[in-house]
Amino acid sequence: MKQCVLVCQNTSCRQYGSAQVLRAFQQANVEVRRSGCLGQCGNGPMVLVLPDEFWYDRVSPSQVPMIAEQHRQQGCPVRPWLYPKFHPDSAR
Ligand code: FES
Known part of the structure; x- marks a missing residue:
């Protein structure tokens, strides 16, 4: 599967x-x-x-360059920013 970043654009996230x-x-x-x-x-x-299925919550534009850079090296998420609900081993 091709690498891709999905960014939710529905009502709540847009707010x-x-x-x-x-x-x-x-x-x-x-x-x-x-x-x-x-x-x-x-x-x-x-x-x-x-396709890694790494979820990030409460993302701000200032976090994007680092997430994008890690994304280019597939399989290397920015662990402290992962969504704890789906990544309970994140550093948060
Ligand atoms: S609006 Fe439901 S997850 Fe973004």
């Missing part, structure tokens, strides 16, 4: 600034797609990195 997060990923030169609700409303902006 927390997911449009700016999407723009930051586009500027970071990675394959990025806007997605519908990822089912984690209230924890956004939500970002899902595929």
